[in-house]
Amino acid sequence: MRFAGIVILLIIAVALALAVGARSIPPRIFLEALTHYDQTDPAHVTVAAIRMPRLFAGLIAGAALGVAGTVMQAITRNPLADPGILGVNSGAAFALLLGTTLLGRSDQAMVALLTFPGAAIASIIVFALGGGLRGDVGPVRLTLAGAALNALLLSLVTALVLVRQDSLEVFRFWVAGSLTQATTRPLMEMAMVASVGGLAALAIAPQIEALSLGSALSRGLGTRPGRVQAGALAVVTLTTGAAVAVAGPIAFLGLMVPPLARLIVGHWLRMELIVSAILGATILLFADVLGRVVMAPSEVRAGIMTALLGGPVFLWVARRLRPGAQS
């Protein structure tokens, strides 16, 4: 029943994402656009050229980040793990910015490929320095390692933007992702990459669960910790890289979604991954719709809205952790 509930929520989010905006479009017109597309009707063009790509971008990025957050939290056994907080988003976005500004390449599909090495390097750095793969490490260290990586990349980007006298737009992209650029993004390709990541996550989910029993016990069960961790890093890289390629860095989504998913399905990682993907997409779409409404006619970037929603969640989790007591 709860599962049906979240699917209904997703449908509502999709409907709102299509209907709400500078031009509000009633469902009847939307159905018309799908069945009898008339390219002289501006409402139909809005649906096909703007709202649909934006919707797909939201679905891809939201689901990918939901999966990324769930895998990160499971492998690090740290409920504060999130691609944004740990700097993986920043690594991917930094690589993308370097590609577009330094290389001067504008073909998005090629440049978007850079997000994957960026995400991979960032996650290796943050997990190695933050001790993220040793589950006995307290959450403070990993979170601070992420904060340090974020701060370092932020400084480099600020320098880059000022040196090249680039517009504030580059900076805005950096600070918070959004779904507005969806039409220029390689949606199909990234949807495929994110799906591969998601399927890989489902495949290694039992091993990740075994790992969380402690490395000695999991070895006894036939798991090889090194391989599982490498697999988890690959999943994080694929999903986060795809999300950043379609929407830019969107923080805190991967933080919020997994605890909600656990509330719904309990501790069962495979189910948690599926529910996280759905919830991630739902929340990102809601955040995007909220961003269109809250300061209309100007839009607030979806990444800013998720950060505003996620900040209190972070505080709520952090307060309950009592890291001083456990480490």
Add this chain to the structure above:
Amino acid sequence: MRGPVFMICLLCGTVVASLIFGQSSLSIATLWEGMTTGTGPGALMINTIRGPRVVTAFGAGAVLGLSGALFQALFRNPLAAPDIMGFTSGAGLAIIIAVAFGINAPMPLVAAIGGLVAAGCVGLITHQKGHVPAPLTLILVGLGVGFFSSALSTFLLTLLAHNEAAEAQRWLTGSLAARDWSHATQVWIIGGVLTAVSLGQMRNLAALELGPDLAAGLGLRVGAARWLLSGTAVLLAATGVAVAGPVPFVALMAGPMGIRMTGAQSLTSKMLSGAGAGALVLMLADLAARAALPGIQLPAGVMTGILGAPYLLWRLSREMKRGEL
């Protein structure tokens, strides 16, 4: 090569270097001429361009460094610093709010309110009846408050016009560009008063360093003493933010660096070393940021970010080896 004299020499050298170097460099002779006769390009530099900027950087770095050293001693943790725990972000957010809604109030007051509100949030969220919250909980919750303040600041940037937003963004990075003597006097006067207030609380801090139980045994009202010290430290940080923006990592780095440089033993001299190191870091960062690339002046916060982030990572791995994290 350690001791207070070493640090004072470094500080003097940095001040002179900051006056000499920049997008256009002066000779020492020109500088000397300007200082003694009050005429020529040297005098112009000292009186209107680099002089106020260097003096402001000195003051802002010192108050940030002192604030960091106070927090680190109070929570007995080298990671406890106002920039890690979100207080500088809170002060920055308050200033962005004032700018966005056109509130005409003095910057130090606005920054102080923002810093105190952020600190109050951390205090409230971690509050538990009958328990002193663990430093790591405070740091973690403080990080969260910092994340949230930054998100709100970014949100408010959407409200501003394009050029205003660019300016505000630059300010949020932490910058000392175009500071005049009013900034310098402001940070030195308020900072001086707050430094005196905090040095007056050294006996309490010394008692608290022994741990809350022993401190209470010595007849100290632990809660009140902690709040008073934290409040002073937050105000110090806010004073720095009001003139230099929320420059990252100066407060975090200054305390341990200062102690290493002077070999300070007593609490008071540790605090003063922290202030000195903060001033050193911010002046050097500002110098590097404005002189490194021809034709381009970076904000000082970029430099402290590039320096401070690796320091934080190094610190984390050290704390981990010592088993404290």
